[in-house]
Amino acid sequence: MSIQSWVLRTFPGVLSRIDSPRRQLKQLRTSVARAQNSVFYGKRLKEAGVTPGSIRSIEDFTTRVPVTTREDLLEQDPYDLLAVKPGSEAILYGQTSGSTGNPVPVWATLKEMQDGIELALALPVFRNNLHPSDRVALCYPYTRTLAGRSADLLNLMAGCTVIPIGTRNNMYPPEMAAATINRLRPTILGAAATDAFAYANILRDQGVDPRKLGIRLIVSGAEPCPPARAEALGRVYDAKVLSLLGQNEIGFPGIPCELNKMHVPQFMMYTELIHPDGSPAQPGERANTIVTPTFKRAQPLLRYVTGDTVLWDDKPCECGLPLPTMEILGRAHTVISTNGRSFFPIELEEALYKAASLDGVWYQIRVREDEVLVRAEHRETDQYDQMASSIESQLSAFTGRKVRVEMITPGTLYDYRQIRPGKPLSRVVDEVAGTGEVVEGM
Ligand SMILES: [Zn+2]
Structure with a gap:
């Protein structure tokens, strides 16, 4: 069975959700309706005269709903961004890693995290690579950002044995992390490439060959890692490397496939491509993105200006996954x-x-x-x-x-x-x- 027909069978919603503008419109309207429940968007949408019913086309959405910037979010009391009432369901707080020095608040309900993970687990990259027999050592940050916690939940929901290590905290300084990896012999290592390189160097200093640890897969995350660097890391551990890049505010702007291409999850994200001057951009051009993650409940975001420059490609990927791919090049000011x-x-x-x-x-x-x-x-x-x-x-x-x-x-x-x-x-x-x-x- 081809991956495409497999996806269709196991995850029948994907194609219809992508291909049907009606469904996309419905998702955007639902996002507006959810957003209205927060103090921040309640006020903003009222000022713009936007109600869910007033969005009759995708063009209505992109022309009438004002964009949201990082600065807009920074100015708010974090609780004013919440669209669900505390106490009505379990809520988790995080912040962006704040490379600009100003972290953006990020709320998620446990339920929306679980729903997102269920969706992710249906994708071939996770289905084919995560098995209940896997021992997974997770070295992403566990506090401040939601990276460690989401990875934890994903691997537990996949039925794996999880070894939470985290990073940048004094419970597991790098030498302790490396010693634990050596002792527990994980089959999968989740870590930022920088940390994975650091653990390998610590182990080699101690005469341990990282290639003999039995790690078959490294999921590099929490920092961008281009293909050639991922391959170099793979050689150090004699493992396959997949790069995963999440952004706390919006979730996953791209999900890797087996060929390490970033596929845009259009079934849970509406992405607009624009030139720096605001005019629409075409696939193949360098473009900035404005995203509306349609699955978010605790903290909906409408037309969020990511600041990222991407290269979008809507030619079919050889892996068969029927979603466009994109490369995130970085922030325009860099x-x-x-x-x-x-x-x-x-x-x-x-x-x-x-x-x-x-x-x-x-x-x-x-x-x-x-x-x-x-x-x-x-x-x-x-x-x-x-x-x-x-x-x-x-x-x-x-x-x-x-x-x-x-x-x-x-x-x-x-x-x-x-x-x-x-x-x-x-x-x-x-x-x-x-x-x-x-x-x-x-
Ligand atoms: Zn692919």
Whole structure:
């Protein structure tokens, strides 16, 4: 049976929900009706003269409902964003990881989390990769963001054995996390790629070969990880790597398939593609997204401006899943322009790992007026010359600049045995534009 017919059989709602504008309209109206119950949207929709009944077409929705920005949410009392009454059902609080320094409040009901997970578990990527016999070590953050808790619930609902480790807390500092992974021999590791690289380095320092742990799958999440870096991580553990990227406010803007393409879950999310000037964009163009997650109950969001630039592709994916795919390139303000070329940090990261399969934890790329300096951590010193020349030639072709490479031992840029501080220790620093944050002492 093809995956497509399998999806149709196991999850019959998917195609009709995608293909039917009527159903989509109904979902958007329901979202407006739910949103009205919060103080924030109650006021805002009243001001705009919008009621669920006044939305007669998708165009009505996109033209009459005002957009919601991150700043709008930051200005509110978090309780004014709640559309369900506390006490009427179980509610969980979280915040975005706040790379901008201002975390956005995020509410979810237990029921909506369970419903979302049930939907996710019907998708081939989870159905085919998670088995009740799996032992799953989860190293995502458990507090502040909802990442750890959702992963926990997903794996428990799949019937797996769950080993909650978390990250960035002093109960499981990296060395304790690595020791627990070594002792419990998980078959699946859920972790940000940075943490997974750090645990591998700690284990190798102790003479343990991460490839012998028996981990067959790594689900990289909680930070973007482009394909070449995912492959490099896979080599370190001799495991398959899938990248999953959730955003606390909106859920999953994309769900990976077996081929590691991000599919847009249109059955639970309405996505508008626009150019920076607000005009509609077409698939294949670099576009910004405005999303309406239609499954949210505790904290509905209508036309949320994500700030992400994406590359949307509506050609069928070889995996057969009948959903468009997209690549999230990053936030528009992080674009690096040099020598008439412009690219996102993640594209530079992809180019770096294509040039060299690094096994350290950290790297740093500094874009300067006259050169690009790359400092990359790697363990095997006898590979330094070959890696440096490969990085030099491939990155200078990519950036159009002179590239200088320093190969360094893991731990030089950042001590991977220490608890990692908050999110942005930027790996890509644009010294010309002054963007990217520099880690102290670097
Ligand atoms: Zn696919």
